[in-house]
Amino acid sequence: MTIPHREHPLPPALSGTAQAPPDRPTETPTTAGPDRPTETPTTAGPDRPTETPTTAGPDWPAEEPPPARPDWRERLTLATDLALIGLAVTVLALPLVTAPAALATGSAAVHGRYSDGRLPPWRPLLRQYRRSILPGLPGLLAAVVLVIDLVAVRGGSVPGGPVLLAVTALATIWLAGVAALVLVALGRDPDLPWLTAARWAGNRPKCATALAGLGLIAFFLALAVPVTFPVVIGFHLFAIHMVSDRLAR
Template sequence: MPHRELPIPLSAPAAWPTEEPPAARVDWRDRTALATDLALIGTAVTVLALPLVTLPAALATGSAAVRGRYLDGHLPPWRRLFQIYRRAVLPGLATLLAAAALALDLAAVRGGWVPGGPPLLAVTTLAVIGLSGVAALALAHLGRTPDLPWREAARRPGNHPKCVAALALTNVVAFFLALAVPVTVPLVLGFHLFAIHMLTDRLTR
């Protein structure tokens, strides 16, 4: 029988190695737009907080605005932010009363109205700074989920002590920056809310 040679299958040519497209770089225009939006948020929070009793509601609304800008690249609708502000006024009153009580306690210890002297003043100051970190983390949770009950937002920081400590330190820096140049308070507020969300995302994973 004549010998028939079977055709040798040709292997498919090796695919040319492909490289992943480079990650999009953020240019100066994006950074400028972000800085402008943060300044706008800080200014709005300052104006809304002028009656003082609306300070917690203004901060919660600013947190939601920063979160929307941080995730979506643009500010949330103003109608949505107004709804968040309106719902946060009453829960914020209890928070404001607690903050006022702490401020009075610190003033009493510092003024020597109660016994204890410098040791008690140091302990009270550290307690106030630590509670400011708790408040900052709760504020970040309210920005993430505006419909979250404030009591639930206040419970969650207990699971993230490192994040609370980092936020407390950030609060101290922001406080002294605003105290040194009071006219920069709106700018400090907007950028500080942004820093709170950045730190929270990194330290609560």
């Protein structure tokens, strides 16, 4: 009598393949296909999401971008407009008694040009020109007296010699700077009284001195090439506005 052979299963530790416990199904690894992306296991708990560590850089202050510079076309347009303003001022000042009014009107035109980027309308400029003829006469008279005094001292008609000539020339140049600052004030506010503009200019001696130097340079440029006199006027008015915006507050 033979006893039938019964095969007993090997324990899991000795078998080649591990068997899943009865209450936990075996999980089959899935391979990500084209329609299912591979998921990366995370170690974060259910109440705390995974945070990616970031390295904080230095807290540098934000720098403003540099202002855009005008190209050659804009500069050429500005130069043309300044030349036209200088030519118009020269024509309006031909009667000589209207020279202060013409300069004040040209100053307003230059201020409008570099503030708005275009020439201002001509009707308000003509109104300012007509209103400025009479208030500008005292300034013209003072300029004529200074020139006569300078010529008299230089010719020897007045005693004093070279010392008095140098003092008179320096006073004339500085007063020309004050007059240029008066033109700047009238260009900024055409309704400003001339006497108020003169007081405002007299209280800023540093700016008046700088404008006096600019006026001296413009005088010698126009004297060297007289045909450029109208162009020099327009560019000089532009220069005194730019300098006074930085020095006269």
